[in-house]
Amino acid sequence: MRTAFYISDGTAITSEVFGHALLSLFPVDFKHQTISFIENIEKAEQAKQAINDVYKRTGEKPLVFHTFVNPEIRMIIDSCDGIIYNFLEHFVSPLEKHLGVEAKPKAHRTHSINQNSYEHRIDAVNYALANDDGSNVSNYAHADIILVGVSRSGKTPTSLYLALQYGIKAANYPFTDDDMDELKLPDFLKPHKKKIFGLTIDAERLMDIRVNRLANSKYASARQCRMELREVEKLYKKEKISYINSTRFSVEEISAKILSITGLQRHKY
Amino acid sequence: MRTAFYISDGTAITSEVFGHALLSLFPVDFKHQTISFIENIEKAEQAKQAINDVYKRTGEKPLVFHTFVNPEIRMIIDSCDGIIYNFLEHFVSPLEKHLGVEAKPKAHRTHSINQNSYEHRIDAVNYALANDDGSNVSNYAHADIILVGVSRSGKTPTSLYLALQYGIKAANYPFTDDDMDELKLPDFLKPHKKKIFGLTIDAERLMDIRVNRLANSKYASARQCRMELREVEKLYKKEKISYINSTRFSVEEISAKILSITGLQRHKY
Numbered sequence: 001m002r003t004a005f006y007i008s009d010g011t012a013i014t015s016e017v018f019g020h021a022l023l024s025l026f027p028v029d030f031k032h033q034t035i036s037f038i039e040n041i042e043k044a045e046q047a048k049q050a051i052n053d054v055y056k057r058t059g060e061k062p063l064v065f066h067t068f069v070n071p072e073i074r075m076i077i078d079s080c081d082g083i084i085y086n087f088l089e090h091f092v093s094p095l096e097k098h099l100g101v102e103a104k105p106k107a108h109r110t111h112s113i114n115q116n117s118y119e120h121r122i123d124a125v126n127y128a129l130a131n132d133d134g135s136n137v138s139n140y141a142h143a144d145i146i147l148v149g150v151s152r153s154g155k156t157p158t159s160l161y162l163a164l165q166y167g168i169k170a171a172n173y174p175f176t177d178d179d180m181d182e183l184k185l186p187d188f189l190k191p192h193k194k195k196i197f198g199l200t201i202d203a204e205r206l207m208d209i210r211v212n213r214l215a216n217s218k219y220a221s222a223r224q225c226r227m228e229l230r231e232v233e234k235l236y237k238k239e240k241i242s243y244i245n246s247t248r249f250s251v252e253e254i255s256a257k258i259l260s261i262t263g264l265q266r267h268k269y
Numbered sequence: 270m271r272t273a274f275y276i277s278d279g280t281a282i283t284s285e286v287f288g289h290a291l292l293s294l295f296p297v298d299f300k301h302q303t304i305s306f307i308e309n310i311e312k313a314e315q316a317k318q319a320i321n322d323v324y325k326r327t328g329e330k331p332l333v334f335h336t337f338v339n340p341e342i343r344m345i346i347d348s349c350d351g352i353i354y355n356f357l358e359h360f361v362s363p364l365e366k367h368l369g370v371e372a373k374p375k376a377h378r379t380h381s382i383n384q385n386s387y388e389h390r391i392d393a394v395n396y397a398l399a400n401d402d403g404s405n406v407s408n409y410a411h412a413d414i415i416l417v418g419v420s421r422s423g424k425t426p427t428s429l430y431l432a433l434q435y436g437i438k439a440a441n442y443p444f445t446d447d448d449m450d451e452l453k454l455p456d457f458l459k460p461h462k463k464k465i466f467g468l469t470i471d472a473e474r475l476m477d478i479r480v481n482r483l484a485n486s487k488y489a490s491a492r493q494c495r496m497e498l499r500e501v502e503k504l505y506k507k508e509k510i511s512y513i514n515s516t517r518f519s520v521e522e523i524s525a526k527i528l529s530i531t532g533l534q535r536h537k538y
Contacts, residue, residue, distance in 0.1 A: 002368070011525035017286040017379075021336060022360050024378035026370050036525045063367070067290060083367050090359040091291050098332070098352050099271070101295055109293035110286075111521040118519055125426045129401070157394045160429055164520070250387055251433070252380040254278035256305045 003031045003054045003062040005082060008049055010072065011111045012036040018087045019065030030063075038068075039107070044076040045058035055081040069105030082262035117268040120167035124267075127206060128163040130158055137188045140171055147172040147191055150228040151219070152209045154246040154254060158199070161251040162258070167267030175232050178225070183231040185239055197258055198236040198243030203229055205247045272300045272331040273325045274351060276316055278339065280380045281305040287356045288334030299332075307337075308376070313345040324350040340375030386537040389436035393536075397432040400440035401425055409440055413533060415461055416441040418468035419497040421478045423515040423523060426496070427468070430520040431527070436536030444501050445461045446493070451499040454508055466527055467505040467512030472498055474516045 004023060006015040012034045023030055033054075035047045044201040054062045064082035078084055092103050108114070131139055133156065140146055145162070147155045147170060155172035162168040175183060189196060203226045210220035216226050236243045242261055246254050259266060273292060275284040281303045292299055302323075304316045310532065323331045335353035337343040347353055361372050371500070400408055409415055415429070416424045416439060424441035431437040444452060458465060472495045479489035487493050505512045513529055515523050528535060 011521045013521060013525070014286055014290045016301060018282055018356075021283045021287075021379050022357070022364060025338070025357070025361065025372040025374050026364070026368060027373050028368060028370055034525075034528070036319075036529050061367075063364075072514040086363075087287075087356070087360075088294070090290065091354055091356075092294065092438055095291060095332075095354075097293070098330075099297060101297055103295050104296050108522075109288050111519060111525075113519040113522070115301055119412070122520075123428060124428055129398075132398075132448070156398065157391055158435070160394060161433060164426070164430060164433060235533075248382060250380055250382040250417065251391075252280045252282060256282070256303075256380075259303070260305050 001029055001031050003058070004062050005033050005035065005047075005051055005054075005062050005064045007035045007064065007066045007068075007077065009037065009039050009068060009073065009107045010109075013111050014067050015065045015087070018067070019063070019085070021065075022065075022085070024070055034104070038073060038077075041072060041076065044073045048076055048080040051080040051082045058108070070107070072266070074089060074260070101243075117167050120267040121164060122164035124167045124169045125160065127158045127169040128171070132159065134173040137173065137186075140188065140192045140195070142169060142232055143171040143192065144169045145197055145258070145262065146170070146189065146195045147197055147199060148175065148232075148241070149201075149243075150175055150206070150225075150232055151204060152213065153199040153201045154251070155199055157251045157255050158246075158258070161255045165255065165260070165266075165268065168264060175228070175235075177219070177228070178229060180231050181234050187236070193241075196239075196241050197262060198232065198241045199254070200229055200233055200243055200245050202245065202247040270298055270300045272302060272327070274302050274316075274320055274323075274331050274333045274335075276304045276307055276333065276335045276337075276346065278308050278337060278342065278376045279304065279378075282380050283336050284334045287336070288332070288354070290330075291350065291354070293515070294341050295436070303447070304323060307342060308348075309343065310341060313342045313398040317345055317349040320351045331498050339376070352452055357405050357439070385488055389536040390433060393432035393436045393438045394429065396438040397428045400438075401428065403442040405440070406442065406455075409457065409461045411438060412440040412461065412464055413438045414466055414527070414531065415439070415458065415464050416466055416468060416511065417444065417458075417501075417510070418470075418512075419444055419475070419494075419501055421475060421482065421518070422468040422470045426520045427515075427523050427527070428528075430524045434535075434537065435528070437533060444504075446497070446498070450502050454504065462508070462510075463533050465508075466531060467501065467510045468523070469498055469505070469512055469514050471514065471516040 006012050006019050008015045062082040065085050149155050151174050159170035159172045162170040206225045275288050277279045277284045280337050331351040420443050428439035428441045431439040476495045
């Protein structure tokens, strides 16, 4: 199996996203290997050696995705036995020309603590945790968004993703069996109705997830899942709450859809 | 201010990472705008219009970062009044040549639920939440890693990031004031010593964070912060626990360093 290296003087997240986006176009399996924080000549030589070792062992040139701007380190990496894909090189000069400004590369540009969005993101994570699963219904004035839905419809991972990636303060509130007799918007949610966003999910998928969590329970029964979903969807429609069905979407996709639908401003790009 | 558009038929995460990595090389401020889920001709026309409107309003051509593979949509976007940066175009043919395989582009390749890593990631998020802050010390056999450290040294956001991004099951356990008289590894951690990873932080930074949380408390005092940090660092050294100082690092950097130091295998690239 061909090996793909993702290497960087920082986290290598950019190299990973770059390489993965390209490799995902090909119906081929790869062995992935990340080498992060290559911040000096010595580490660059070690990385080069690791790449050369794979070539020697497998006879196939590894693919090497990188974003180095330091010329000394780049020279070492570019001299390895891998096939180099430097994602910056094709774009920097055209951008310089279009902007009329020279590039001023420095290390740790994109995923460091020095972004002014960073505090926002950590505050948002703490907010999401403190306001998970209806644990703090008096605190919704500070929410950017309040996700609602039945248990296991995707509220918590989505709240955390919105917080970690975008610095968005997402609370979430569950509608449970106790609410279902006559489901309505609780009084403490009413003043924040503009911030409420609903999640729903297909009954079959919900059952699967709940059975995994609590097999042979009323909670995981087909009848209960269907009833709860019917009730919340009725509520969303009645109250004109925007909602999406999370069944076929990842947290990344659910979050991107929520941003797109609500127009919420993120704190990080 | 120049506007940068990040547009995609999916989440636009790849376009954002791509564009942001490039723009971060320039000492220039940009207005950022994402348009996600451009899945048909109609939405492509709307996106084109939005780009053209910015040009008309500002007189400056917006930068447009995209990764479209659908030729019809690409043609519409490429005909807009922005400056197009298509991050795939420079790399796909060379890769096809090197791999001897034709690219088979399809939408939603990189951030969808269809990756086999997805369940891992959601399981890991649930694990991180259930095992946050020492809440479940009987469950460490299932952990991939157990982060330890004083309160507010970065354990929780790092655990969540490891889970969400990499599908790594990260528990975390806090050393508190009660432990400090004679700090040692608790008995329930001893069988899992190989999985333990320590965080520490500069006392001044810790004080700042704790004062924000609980001003004028013993918890946030200089003396208490220094004492706790001295004790945990002594413990890490005595027990030969790997650790890093989180002060100047983002959760992305802390996580990447942990992966690099421990060699932990992630479930997602």
